[in-house]
Amino acid sequence: MARSQPYTVACAGGLVKSANSIDLLRTPGVARELRNFEVSIEGGYRRINGFTKFGGASATRPTGSASTINGVIPYADGVIAVAGNAIYFSQDGITWLQVNRISSVGGDNYTAFTGQAIATRTGQGQAQFALFESAGTDYGEIMIADESEDIFSFRMEGTGALNTRTFYAKEIAPNGANATVKYITSHDHHLIAAGVEDNETTVYYSVHNDPNNFSGAGAGAITISDTIVGIRGFRADLIVFCENSIHKLINIDDSQTVAIVSIAENVGCLSGYSIQEIGGDLVFLAPDGIRTVAGTARIGDVELGTVSKAIQPLLNDIARSVDNYVITSMVHRDKSQYRLFYTDTTLDVAQQRGIIGTLRPNGFEWSETRGIEVTGIGTAFNEIGVEEHYHGSTTGYVYVHDTGNSFDGSNILARFGTPDYDYGDLGTLKTLHYLKVSASAEGVVTPDVQVRFDYGSTDTPQPPNLFDLGTIDPPSLFGEAIFGTNVFGGAENPLIRIPLQGSGYSNNFTIISDDSNAPYTINGFYIDFIPSGRR
Amino acid sequence: MATTYLDITNEVLRELNELPLTSANFASAIGLQQFVKDAINKSIFDIANEEPQLPFLSAGLSGATDPFYGNVTVATTAGTRWYLLKAGSSSLADDYGSVDWDDFYLTTINVSGETAPYVSKGLKFINLEDWKRYYRDSENEDDANGQAYGEPVRVIKSPDSRKFGLSPIPDKEYNVHFYAFNKPTKLTAYSDTIVFPEQYSNVITSRARYYVWQFKESPQQAAFALEDHKKAMRHMKSNLMNPTPRVMTDDRRYF
Numbered sequence: 062m063a064r065s066q067p068y069t070v071a072c073a074g075g076l077v078k079s080a081n082s083i084d085l086l087r088t089p090g091v092a093r094e095l096r097n098f099e100v101s102i103e104g105g106y107r108r109i110n111g112f113t114k115f116g117g118a119s120a121t122r123p124t125g126s127a128s129t130i131n132g133v134i135p136y137a138d139g140v141i142a143v144a145g146n147a148i149y150f151s152q153d154g155i156t157w158l159q160v161n162r163i164s165s166v167g168g169d170n171y172t173a174f175t176g177q178a179i180a181t182r183t184g185q186g187q188a189q190f191a192l193f194e195s196a197g198t199d200y201g202e203i204m205i206a207d208e209s210e211d212i213f214s215f216r217m218e219g220t221g222a223l224n225t226r227t228f229y230a231k232e233i234a235p236n237g238a239n240a241t242v243k244y245i246t247s248h249d250h251h252l253i254a255a256g257v258e259d260n261e262t263t264v265y266y267s268v269h270n271d272p273n274n275f276s277g278a279g280a281g282a283i284t285i286s287d288t289i290v291g292i293r294g295f296r297a298d299l300i301v302f303c304e305n306s307i308h309k310l311i312n313i314d315d316s317q318t319v320a321i322v323s324i325a326e327n328v329g330c331l332s333g334y335s336i337q338e339i340g341g342d343l344v345f346l347a348p349d350g351i352r353t354v355a356g357t358a359r360i361g362d363v364e365l366g367t368v369s370k371a372i373q374p375l376l377n378d379i380a381r382s383v384d385n386y387v388i389t390s391m392v393h394r395d396k397s398q399y400r401l402f403y404t405d406t407t408l409d410v411a412q413q414r415g416i417i418g419t420l421r422p423n424g425f426e427w428s429e430t431r432g433i434e435v436t437g438i439g440t441a442f443n444e445i446g447v448e449e450h451y452h453g454s455t456t457g458y459v460y461v462h463d464t465g466n467s468f469d470g471s472n473i474l475a476r477f478g479t480p481d482y483d484y485g486d487l488g489t490l491k492t493l494h495y496l497k498v499s500a501s502a503e504g505v506v507t508p509d510v511q512v513r514f515d516y517g518s519t520d521t522p523q524p525p526n527l528f529d530l531g532t533i534d535p536p537s538l539f540g541e542a543i544f545g546t547n548v549f550g551g552a553e554n555p556l557i558r559i560p561l562q563g564s565g566y567s568n569n570f571t572i573i574s575d576d577s578n579a580p581y582t583i584n585g586f587y588i589d590f591i592p593s594g595r596r
Numbered sequence: 597m598a599t600t601y602l603d604i605t606n607e608v609l610r611e612l613n614e615l616p617l618t619s620a621n622f623a624s625a626i627g628l629q630q631f632v633k634d635a636i637n638k639s640i641f642d643i644a645n646e647e648p649q650l651p652f653l654s655a656g657l658s659g660a661t662d663p664f665y666g667n668v669t670v671a672t673t674a675g676t677r678w679y680l681l682k683a684g685s686s687s688l689a690d691d692y693g694s695v696d697w698d699d700f701y702l703t704t705i706n707v708s709g710e711t712a713p714y715v716s717k718g719l720k721f722i723n724l725e726d727w728k729r730y731y732r733d734s735e736n737e738d739d740a741n742g743q744a745y746g747e748p749v750r751v752i753k754s755p756d757s758r759k760f761g762l763s764p765i766p767d768k769e770y771n772v773h774f775y776a777f778n779k780p781t782k783l784t785a786y787s788d789t790i791v792f793p794e795q796y797s798n799v800i801t802s803r804a805r806y807y808v809w810q811f812k813e814s815p816q817q818a819a820f821a822l823e824d825h826k827k828a829m830r831h832m833k834s835n836l837m838n839p840t841p842r843v844m845t846d847d848r849r850y851f
Contacts, residue, residue, distance in 0.1 A: 490812060492613050522615045522629045563615040564628060591613070594813030 065494050066592060068484050071585040075100045075419070075426030077480075079373040082516060085480035086487070086567075090585075091371075094478030094571065095428040098583075100419035102397050105501070105584035108475045108574065109417070109430065111465040114458050115140060115451060116154025122457035123149035123157040129406070130453020131207060132188025134439035137200035137217050140451050142459050143188040143207050143437065146181065148215070152223060154459060160215050164230045168216075171224040180232060184241070185209040187334055187387065188437060191247045193272050200444065204233070204252060204272060206245040211235075212254060214273065235265035235275045236282070244333050247272070248294030249313050251279075255289040255301070256333070262288055264301055264321075266313060283310060285321050291333025295343050300354055302330035302345060307354070307365070325365055328352065331380060332388035339392045339399050340420045344368065346388065346401065350376040351418065351425070368418070368425045375416065375429070379403050389438045393463065394448055399425070402435035406455050410434045432468050466504070467577035474575045475508075477583055481516055481567040490593040493561035493568065497587040501554050502533040504579025508572050514565025521565050527573060528559050533581060554584060564593055598789035599797050601636065607797070608632050608804045622786035631811055632804060637782050639803035640790070643829065644780045648694035651836050652791045655682075655692055655776040664701055666773030668692075671707070672766040675745060677735075678759045681776065691758055693779035697721045700751040700760070701773040708769075715770065719751040719762070727752045731763050739765055799828040 074091035085093060092098075092106065101107040114120035122128070128145035135141075139152035141160070148161040162177035169177065186208030194201035202216040211232040219226030235242060235254040243256025252272035254265040263284045268274040287303035294300070299310040307325045312318040328347055330336070335346035343354040351369035369376050379386065386403035393400060402415035415430035438452040440462075450462035460469060467473060484491055496510065509527035517523065534551035536542075572583055606616040609632055617629055625633055644653060656667035670679050685691045700719040704710040727750065738744040746764035751772075754761060762772070780791060792800060802824035809818035 492812075494613060520626055522625070522627050524615055525618070525621075562610075562613055564613075594811065596811060596813060 064591070065589045066484070068482065068588040068590065069585065070479070070482070070588070072105045072477075072583055073421075073426070075106075075371065076428050077371045078375055079371055082481060086483050089480060089482055091480060092428070092477055093480050093569070094476050096431050096477075097473050097475035098428050098477050099396070099398065099417045100421065100426040100428055101582050102419060102421070103582075105499075105582040106428070106477050107582040108473065108580040110463045110580060111467040111473055111577075112433065112452065112460040112462050112469055113465040113467075114154065114469055115151070115461050116459075120154045120458060121157065123147075123151070123459065124457060127455065127457040129455045130437045130457065130459060131185055132190065132205070132437040132439065133451045133453045133459050134190040134203070135441040135443055135449040135451060136192075136203050136215075138220075138444050140459055141190070141203065141205070141215070142453060143182075143185065143205065144453065144457065146183055146185045146209065147179070148182065148205060148207075148213060150215075150217070151459075158223065160228070160230060161213060162230055163232065164228050168218065168227040168229045170227060174228040174230070177230075180210070180213070180230075182207060182209040182213070186243070187389075189243070189245050189334070190439065191245045191252060191272075192441070193247060193252065195270075202229070202272065204245050204247075206242040206254065206256075208241050208243050208256075210241060211239060212242050212245060212252075231273070233273055233275070235267075236260060236263075237276065244289065244292050246292050246294060246299075248292075248299045249297070251313060253292050253294075253299060255292045260284075262286065262303075264289065264292065264299070264310060266299075266310075269314060279314070279316070281316065281319065283319070283321050287329075289333075290330050291336045291345065293336045293338065293343055293345075295338070295354055300324070300343060302333060302336060305329040324354070328365060331383045334388045335390045335401055337390050337392045337399055340397070344399055344418075346376070346379070346383075346390075348380050349373075351399075351401070369427065371425075372416065372427045387436050389435045389452070391438045391440045391450060391452075391462075393440070393450065397421075400430075400438075402430070402433065402438065402452075404434050404436055404454075406434075406436065410454075432471070432474065438462065466579050470577075472575050472577050474573075476571055476573050478571040479569045479586070481569045482588070483567045484588075484590060486592075487566055488595050490564055490566055490596065491568070491590040492564040492593045494589040494591055496528075496559045496561055496570065496589075497556040498530060498559065498572070499554055499556050499584040499586070500530075500533055501582040501584065502535045502551070502579065503581060504535050505548065506533050506574065506578045506581045507531070507576065508533075508574040508581065510559055511571040511573055512561060512563060512568055513571070514563055514568045516567065516569075518565075522563065524563055528561065530557055530559060530572075533557060535579070556587065599792070599794050600786060601633075601783040601788040601790070602786035604790055604797055604800060605629075605633050605636055608636065608801050608808065611801065611805060612808055617786075619786045628808070628811075632808060635804040635807040636800060638807060639800045640780050640783070640792075642803055643799060644693060646829065647833055647837070648779075649696065649777050649837070650832075652793065653693060653777040653780065655778050658775065661706065661771075661773065664703065664705075664773040666699065666701060666775045668774055668776045670760075670772045670774075672748075672762065672768075672770045672772060674766055674768045675739070675743060677739075677761045677763070677765045678754060679761075679772070680759055685758070688756070688758060691779075692776040694777040695760075696775040696777075697751065697753060699775050702748055702762075702770050703773070704768075704770055707771055715747060717749070719748060719772070722750050722752060722763075724752055724755060727761075727763055735764050796828070796832045799825065799832050802828055 070089045076095040077091040098106045124145035132143035149157040151157045188207040191204040205213040211234040216229040240258035252267040268277040268279045291302035301308040390401040397420040399418040413434040418425040434454040440450040515521040534548035536553040537547040703716040745767035748762035750763040752761040805821035
């Protein structure tokens with residue numbers, strides 16, 4: 062063999078869809094395909110976790126049938142699910158209690174509450190939630206807006222068995238009339254409501270520290286000139302997202318100076334369900350991608366930034382068909398992640414898509430999900446302070462999000478495709494010698510590698526089969542390894558050597574796994590190649 | 597089992613760390629794979645051109661007509677000087693690759709109607725110039741005037757290399773035995789077999805590597821491959837062609 066040369070790549074930068082093939086030659090660490098992977102906060106690309114039914118093998122559907130889950134949120138020591146024109150609560154995912162009932166003012170015990178008449182939630186749509194904690198309550202009061210009827214308020218007291226607890230439930234009409242409400246949020250100790258039926262351009266805010274009162278001193282409403290599609294508090298201001306503009310409501314506690322101030326007149330928001338707060342900024346889906354509402358050095362000033370240029374083509378597709386999608390989003394605080402799912406319920410579950418943005422030192426780095434159908438998603442801290450994530454789908458089940466090694470028993474097809482590497486010279490033929498993959502496994506994993514030469518050219522012989530990466534054993538660390546479970550000798554970040562064959566002027570690698578094995582992280586590559594002429 | 601075109605192509609591809617072919621995609625090979633396929637044929641031709649009388653290229657089993665060890669027999673006709681070396685061949689492309697001109701043998705043994713004493717002798721090869729200078733005119737006169745033919749004692753090669761001629765022109769039917777070697781056939785299908793014994797397949801693969809390394813612009817590797825080829829060729833020839841003690845022969849005894 063001629064003298065071989067090395068090439069090292071560290072996986073960083075995430076998915077890039079907005080660069081052409083020549084641009085990508087200069088950024089070997091990014092991914093041209095990153096499906097069912099996430100950018101790890103420690104660096105590298107990690108295959109995502111799966112999801113499992115809330116309730117495990119004994120899980121039941123809240124409605125008892127395949128009704129679409131319109132919203133889900135961890136609450137108290139269980140989960141609230143909005144589905145089938147009703148609202149349910151469950152501690153275990155097996156037994157569901159329908160809670161859309163109107164309780165006595167002083168609260169009902171279990172028997173009295175379950176005997177109350179059902180408060181209809183006809184025409185239910187996507188749900189939003191706002192939690193109000195207050196002294197003297199065990200879990201706080203949760204507000205639910207589901208595009209059906211007034212805001213529904215639910216509170217539960219007691220820590221024992223469900224049938225020993227006290228239940229408070231009522232409906233709140235922001236404008237005093239019985240009208241549907243789409244968007245709610247809490248801001249500066251006020252409950253904020255918008256998207257109220259026949260008043261789609263008005264923002265309503267409750268009395269300070271009294272979310273049930275929209276008519277007392279300190280409550281109010283402000284009407285603007287654009288249809289509101291989302292609301293969210295940001296520092297001292299309330300950001301009002303409209304179809305074609307963005308505003309902020311300032312001085313909410315001062316009835317003399319409360320006002321709406323315009324932030325942008327040419328940028329709107331495509332979905333209020335895309336708005337999340339992460340890294341001290343608000344992120345939302347705009348027609349030109351994921352944007353941020355961020356603070357500036359000047360007090361009270363904000364700026365709008367775009368953080369999704371790397372995946373602009375993906376977001377253009379979403380924007381073009383946003384009316385066909387159910388948009389949901391969440392923030393995974395442990396992973397510094399913003400996840401947005403765009404579900405087309407007419408498609409098969411394997412076709413359902415989403416994006417994951419991980420906040421890294423240089424900003425957001427992106428990846429895609431495929432095969433996770435989400436019609437409602439929620440995250441919150443449970444009563445012991447642990448962050449929990451749940452989502453629901455058209456199957457009618459509630460799922461524990463981001464857990465397990467499979468999509469509720471189905472394999473996770475994960476693909477991480479590198480850009481083509483020219484190893485510094487696109488004009489020199491290179492014969493690949495071997496590849497070393499730096500990987501960290503969280504269990505026994507067996508991914509494969511696909512090699513494609515010259516951008517998959519049909520004029521270049523392409524390897525017909527995948528190269529076997531072998532079995533990567535998880536590391537066995539002193540003090541952590543479990544006898545009989547962990548494998549002796551597993552390194553923490555092993556370099557797996559794969560002999561390669563073939564030659565081309567450039568090539569890429571795709572890490573592929575389609576199984577229910579544990580997640581793994583690809584940290585980088587070392588490629589040994591032999592320059593083989595310039596013909 | 598004989599080495600196939602697919603086997604030897606893949607042997608080279610693997611040596612070069614390139615993707616091997618399969619029986620399914622062999623015919624549609626592209627790029628370097630096709631180049632290696634071509635290089636295999638080119639190498640075989642190179643080897644046959646360098647040494648066309650390798651035993652495995654023999655046109656037939658020697659000694660088929662015992663006790664004569666030639667592998668081709670041509671029956672002469674009275675009054676006819678020139679005979680195709682390969683009966684039925686229509687062009688040089690189909691002719692034998694090589695003929696041992698130093699080993700033509702004339703006999704009446706096994707000729708119908710002949711009885712003892714038989715004619716049985718080797719034919720002396722003379723080049724065309726000598727034949728033209730010393731024999732052509734007189735033999736042609738004999739032929740034209742009195743059809744006075746004779747018992748051939750010399751063999752000549754036609755200028756187009758397709759026929760052998762006898763001098764004098766035969767006066768009756770004889771059997772001429774000689775030794776011929778085929779041209780190697782160009783390999784096309786994946787299952788085509790290599791005529792080389794498997795032991796000597798490295799003579800082909802090293803030559804093919806020489807061409808591929810040239811293609812890959814690696815003169816150093818090409819030089820190594822060529823050296824491998826020369827060494828392997830030398831060993832093959834030594835084993836197959838020169839295993840017997842060398843002797844000197846005084847050809848003057850034929851005069």
